[in-house]
Amino acid sequence: MIERDPNLKEYKQSFYLAAGECNPQAEMPLTLLMNRIIEVATNHANSWGVGYARLIQDGQGWVLSRVTIEMERYPRVDEWYSLTTWIEDYNRHFSQRNMEIADGDGNVIGYVRTIWVVINLNTRESVDISKLGYIARNVSPHPCPIEPQSRLKPFEPTRTENYRFRYADIDFNGHVNTVRYLEHLVNTFPMQWHAANFIKRMEIAFVKEAYYDSEAQILIDDTDPMNVRLDIIADEVPRAKARFCFQKR
Amino acid sequence: MIERDPNLKEYKQSFYLAAGECNPQAEMPLTLLMNRIIEVATNHANSWGVGYARLIQDGQGWVLSRVTIEMERYPRVDEWYSLTTWIEDYNRHFSQRNMEIADGDGNVIGYVRTIWVVINLNTRESVDISKLGYIARNVSPHPCPIEPQSRLKPFEPTRTENYRFRYADIDFNGHVNTVRYLEHLVNTFPMQWHAANFIKRMEIAFVKEAYYDSEAQILIDDTDPMNVRLDIIADEVPRAKARFCFQKR
Structure with missing residues (x-):
């Protein structure tokens, strides 16, 4: 179910959470979100004609750079939920797209902040997106009351894990899929921890692409178990940096 | 986009394959299918009132027992595709549901055969589903020209892999998610193999549930590299048996 407001500044899509999609807590997994x-x-970008199909003509593509999610609760099995998205800010370097997540009755249950850049798919360098001026004229004043992403500073790990990226981790650009980073991070916590706590706030910054068959190290600082820093390193270069803030269920 | 024929015997749903969903070959991954x-x-079951929400009232649930997929080709990036489903056969032990996969122009590009049973969620035993007589009266004569699943006999492995099931592998019943079995099987082949060949036909039978933190062995017989048998074993009990028939791209 897709709804657009007449001026296209906001875009809303509704989904149903089927049993087969749920995590062991009968909720929407962070990876599905x-x-x-x-x-x-x-x-939304496609509806404006500035999506993948348009950009690929110039050898360019949108790349997700940062995501911050803060949830009061996650959608539950057999619930409808919606994501409404809009642009909060836009300049020639990046586009700041926010989202509001609501339950089937329209109650807001979470917010999302994302940062997107456009890159040249050959050089992997970010390109000036001021030509996509259409977006700039469609900034929406919709409020997003969650804090922007914090600075994800270096840290001393309290524990580490190793993982070698496999076929199913790789996207069609030949890089590790952003959602897979998140999955590997979620997997570093045991079942019982997830059963007792949920991820209230999640911050992730994608630093550099990782590749098939490269061996990654996941560094974790859980000195404060409710506020955990995680980095994914491959060939000694950080690929993603993240923070998980847990809350007791 | 959802379409139903007036008598509800068939159910059709259309999807768009976004870039972010694709495998490295810019196609729909088998796991997404x-x-x-x-x-x-x-x-479709929900539209008949015999879905999850109805069955859970009796402490029961649908369980996917077998899947056979045969594809001429997989949907490609930025393509629309549809799945049309109907019941071919139905008795008190199982429901045989088939599907036809078409591209955006309506050309059939593949077929699917599935076998579903209903189990008592406490005892894990299969229950008589003849009370769901509504289904039996809605069997459709829609043809499904692919061969039923072959007998997946025991074999001598040519190679094996180990994998310990983690949090993201587990579904809301506390078992390893069926799609995750498939993902781990797909991962046993290197990127270059997938780049040169696609899975023309896939057979999988789910034998017994596997659990969090159990160590699985994946047994593989690739004596004929184009017709590979795979079993997933945990605690010496087979959990899933599969066959991948490849075809050169």
Whole structure:
């Protein structure tokens, strides 16, 4: 179900959470939420004619650079939920796209902040997006009351894990899929921890692409178990930096 | 986009393949196809009032027992595709649900055969589903020209892999998610193999549930590299048996 306001500044899409999609807590997994965020952002850009199909003509593509999610609660099994998205800010370097997540009755249950850049798919360098001026004229004043992403500073890990990226981790650009980073991070916590706590706030910054068959190290600082820093390193270069803030269920 | 024929015997749903969903070959991954199969089957059962929400009232649930997929080709990036589903056969032990996959122009590009049973969620035993007589009266004569699943006999592995199931592998019943089995099987082949060949036909039978933190062995017989048998074993008990028939791209 897709709804657009007449001036296209906002874009809303509704989904049903089927049993087969749920995590062991009968809720929407963080990875599925990330997929929906990308899907809705993509659909909104496509509706403006500035999506993948348009940019690929110039050898360019949108790249997700940062995501911050803060949830009061996650959608539950057999619930409808919606994502409404709009642009909060826009300049020639990046586009700041926010989202509001609501339950089937329209109650807001979470917010999302995302930062997108456009890159040249050959050089992997970011390009000036001021030519996509259409977006700049469609900035919306919709409020987004969650804090922007914090600075994800270096840290001393309290524990580490190793993981070698495999076929299913790789996207169609030949890089590790952004959602897969998140999945590997979520997997570093045991089932019992997830059963007792949920991810109230999540911050992730994608620093550099990782590749097939490269060996990654996941560094974790859980000195404060409710506020955990995580980095994914491959060939000694950080690929993603993240923070998980947990809250007791 | 959802379409139903007036007598509800068939159910059709259309999807768009976004760039972010694609595999490195810019096609629909087998795992996404499996998710769509489950989604469309669930929606059709829900439309009949015999879905999850109804069955859970009796402490019962649908369980996917076998899947056979045969594809001429997979949907490509930025393509629309549809799944049309119907019941071919139905008795008190199982429901045989087939699907036809078409591209955006309506050309059929693949078929699916699935077998579903209903189980008592406490005892895990299969229950008589003849009370769901509504389904039996809605069997459709829609043809499904692919061969039923072959007998997946025991074999001598040529190679094996180990994998310990983690949090993201587990579904809301506390078992390893069926789609995750498939993902781990797909991952046993290197990127270059997938780049040169596609999975023309896939057979999988789910034998017994596997659990969080159990160590699985994946047994593989690739004596004929184009016709590979794979079993997933945990605690010496087979959990899933599969066959991948490849075809050169």
